[in-house]
């Protein structure tokens with residue numbers, strides 16, 4: 001089972017809305033980082049350890065765009081350079097903390113973990129609908145006391161919806177419908193597609209879309225290892241197909257996005273988002289989807305936390321058994337392993 | 344979803360035959376093979392280029 005982190009990769013560190021005036025501490029891939037936003041709106045991520053005696057900068061305070069260490073006053077620029085030390089005029093040349101490459105787009109704050117010289121922002125996968133006209137997004141983040149690979153396994157095999165999320169998003173058809181799996185080796189993308197015909201509409205979609213009868217339900221996963229998972233969900237009254245011109249306005253679309261960001265070797269930031277192109281101004285629907293999705297995510301959190309305990313205490317060499325539903329998860333594991341080994 | 348450039352040239356596909364338990368591996372070279380479980384199908388796909396041409 002993959003546990004090592006893939007370094008030299010972009011990870012979602014936060015939602016844009018989380019990073020502001022206040023100093024925010026968050027550990028990513030085992031690295032403690034302090035986040036804040038400068039006066040001109042730039043999101044900054046610095047190593048959260050003062051170079052002097054390691055005091056967390058996140059427990060310190062700001063002086064304009066600078067951070068003044070709360071222990072003895074070392075003062076840092078957003079670049080990480082220390083520009084003041086107490087009681088002497090000479091600032092040692094090595095007085096600086098690492099500053100992380102940050103890219104903010106699509107309402108997400110991405111951070112590069114690894115060799116800063118290798119950071120290439122064009123490699124970050126895009127999720128424009130999270131911040132686009134005509135879409136509404138609800139979101140949250142749950143702390144997961146489990147290694148990130150367990151969440152990857154979980155999300156790549158949605159057949160578990162039937163058993164773990166019955167009454168919310170699970171119906172019998174999910175576990176019963178065969179999947180098609182694809183791996184694009186060069187781009188490093190795993191796709192798992194499940195197209196259900198004439199299926200029961202789970203409450204999650206019945207209540208939010210207003211579609212009451214039988215549905216055609218598409219679940220098209222695209223996973224961009226290591227961090228970004230997207231599920232393109234299409235819900236339509238059964239028999240309604242997209243038009244020949246691509247027009248699919250009679251169907252409801254939800255983009256379910258997860259950012260799977262390792263915190264430590266055995267804990268994960270579980271960012272979840274649900275963007276939709278229906279009932280976009282309906283706050284009742286937003287509230288319902290946010291509440292239901294959080295409930296579903298917490299059902300996974302409870303299950304994966306239990307699984308982490310099992311795995312952490314078992315002897316080495318446990319033989320898992322994989323079946324057809326695991327085709328995508330196995331592909332994801334292989335790519336994660338490759339990324340971790342390359343870094 | 345816009346994404347990094349993809350080329351069909353490197354895509355491995357596994358189709359779960361509806362109504363059966365069979366997985367069909369389809370390599371980008373055109374070779375195909377049935378398998379009984381996902382470990383077997385990935386092993387075969389990743390053994391490319393050691394595939395018989397169809």
Ligand code: FES
Pocket residue numbers: 050051052053054055069070071072073074
């Ligand atoms: S620990 Fe930061 S100034 Fe001493």
Ligand SMILES: [Fe+2]
Pocket residue numbers: 154160161164165296300
């Ligand atoms: Fe789940």
Ligand SMILES: [Zn+2]
Pocket residue numbers: 370371372373374391392393394
């Ligand atoms: Zn081949």
